[in-house]
Amino acid sequence: MEKAHDVLIRNLSEHTALTGEDLDEIRALTFTQRDVAPNEDFIRQGDEPEHSALVVSGMVARYHLLGSGGRQYLAFHISGDLPDSQGLFIDQMDHGLSALGHASVAFIPHRELFTAFRRRPTFALSVWRETLLDASIFREAITNNSARPMQARMAHLFCELFYRARAAQLIRGNRFRLPISLVQLGETLGMAIATVNRTLADLRRGGAMDLRDGELIVLKWRELQRLGDFSPAYLHLKRQSPPET
Amino acid sequence: MEKAHDVLIRNLSEHTALTGEDLDEIRALTFTQRDVAPNEDFIRQGDEPEHSALVVSGMVARYHLLGSGGRQYLAFHISGDLPDSQGLFIDQMDHGLSALGHASVAFIPHRELFTAFRRRPTFALSVWRETLLDASIFREAITNNSARPMQARMAHLFCELFYRARAAQLIRGNRFRLPISLVQLGETLGMAIATVNRTLADLRRGGAMDLRDGELIVLKWRELQRLGDFSPAYLHLKRQSPPET
DNA sequence: CGGCAGTTTGACTAAATTCAATTGCAGTGG
DNA sequence: CCACTGCAATTGAATTTAGTCAAACTGCCG
Numbered sequence A, B: 001m002e003k004a005h006d007v008l009i010r011n012l013s014e015h016t017a018l019t020g021e022d023l024d025e026i027r028a029l030t031f032t033q034r035d036v037a038p039n040e041d042f043i044r045q046g047d048e049p050e051h052s053a054l055v056v057s058g059m060v061a062r063y064h065l066l067g068s069g070g071r072q073y074l075a076f077h078i079s080g081d082l083p084d085s086q087g088l089f090i091d092q093m094d095h096g097l098s099a100l101g102h103a104s105v106a107f108i109p110h111r112e113l114f115t116a117f118r119r120r121p122t123f124a125l126s127v128w129r130e131t132l133l134d135a136s137i138f139r140e141a142i143t144n145n146s147a148r149p150m151q152a153r154m155a156h157l158f159c160e161l162f163y164r165a166r167a168a169q170l171i172r173g174n175r176f177r178l179p180i181s182l183v184q185l186g187e188t189l190g191m192a193i194a195t196v197n198r199t200l201a202d203l204r205r206g207g208a209m210d211l212r213d214g215e216l217i218v219l220k221w222r223e224l225q226r227l228g229d230f231s232p233a234y235l236h237l238k239r240q241s242p243p244e245t
Numbered sequence C: 001c002g003g004c005a006g007t008t009t010g011a012c013t014a015a016a017t018t019c020a021a022t023t024g025c026a027g028t029g030g
Numbered sequence D: 001c002c003a004c005t006g007c008a009a010t011t012g013a014a015t016t017t018a019g020t021c022a023a024a025c026t027g028c029c030g
Helices: A004-013 A020-027 A110-119 A121-147 A150-167 A182-189 A193-206 A221-228 B004-013 B020-027 B110-119 B121-147 B150-167 B182-189 B193-206 B221-228
Strands: A032-036 A041-043 A051-057 A060-065 A071-077 A096-099 A103-109 A175-177 A209-212 A215-218 B032-036 B041-043 B051-057 B060-065 B071-077 B096-099 B103-109 B175-177 B209-212 B215-218
Touching (some): A004 A121, A020 A110, A071 A182, A150 A209, A150 A221, A182 A193, A193 A221, B020 B110, B020 B121, B071 B121, B071 B182, B103 B110, B121 B150, B150 B182, B150 B209, B150 B221, B193 B221
Antiparallel strands (some): A032 A103, A051 A103, A060 A096, A175 A215, A209 A215, B041 B096, B060 B096, B209 B215
């Protein structure tokens, strides 16, 4: 089993130089790790959580509930992400969190986090930066779902997930776990399920990628990037070279 | 002329209890105020700003540049907002900022802000909270532009702007300044200009609102809210009663 | 074997985009 | 004062696109 502390430190270290004292502070936090079943909603819209979640392994989604009973997926999170940093400062959750496939999530009491923030301001700033990263990804989602045609929209999502997974070292060869259904893809990209299927079929036919058995396979990165009009600048990743192929 | 310090303090005080020392620290910051012409881009995508902006008066927009040459507007900001808190931690702007009508914007050196954050952690947390608010608004925009039909989408935007403007005391009677063109509305909501016009005409005909001479007029708030499927929970405003009518 | 959930496909419908043309208005220069 | 220009708003018609609806197919589990 992966260590919650380690994935968090690995993620924060991507952009912030943490001192030994910062690391000690992080390691001293109480992480309560828990396995989450596929499609389990482990934080609900309306909750007033006392803990922050950390994705240790697997994939976690954030979503709005719609009046119609459906969902709008807002973002996906992978190992090292803090998917509900929102909850630190804002009383009531305006969205829910669920697992896509099996996931392992660690919970940290807000109280402890705030204490750590006071003692180690650099730690606070690094988590703040994480939340800004988040916002940047939301912005790109607005543009993606509003301004790009269906095929580009879908390709862009795959590019983003692949790129981020790569930074988190979750890629094996040219594939990684993405246990998402067509319905969920539709509720992410704002398209009807029939359109999702047809668009995905087109992408597959194009030969740049495939999605099978809950795995995304990127066959031609450059091509997929072109189709998705994807420029990774908004992810603000440092020292990252583009995938080969 | 309004004081930059005051609008910032008013805004932060909405959600955070700032002590006298916090206020002193804020008042000691160097604000360089500047008038911005309508549609002037005062921060560009790709810039590496050394200052943070604060909207003192008027309205400011954030946007992505599209490959096609068009824009995707991401959010609108009013008096008291910090529209590029993003830039505090992230090297390069992934979006630009422009004024809608005439606006007055104050700039604060990042260096000073960071010093103030170290000295007054509560101030830092209040600005952090602002950035989370921002993210919450982005999330709602994803849902709005992805999951709501055209008329609801437009009504929702008007509801949000009206509600926020009201919290910032920018409403005179039932109207407030919203100097936005149809093209910009389309680039916000992800619709073609013809559709914008027709949808807006429908809304006007419905009698719940009007948009004239750069002013939004809300005639039937409840009706507009219903049409826009608008629930203000995501704005996380405290002590706010809904508008009458 | 029979359900069940997720996927795939086709035919039809509804909706928004595109394109083109017109109007209204403010500013410019003769 | 008036023509002329440019920009934003408006409208209509044709086209394209995605959504809806329904049906079949798949693999999996009991």
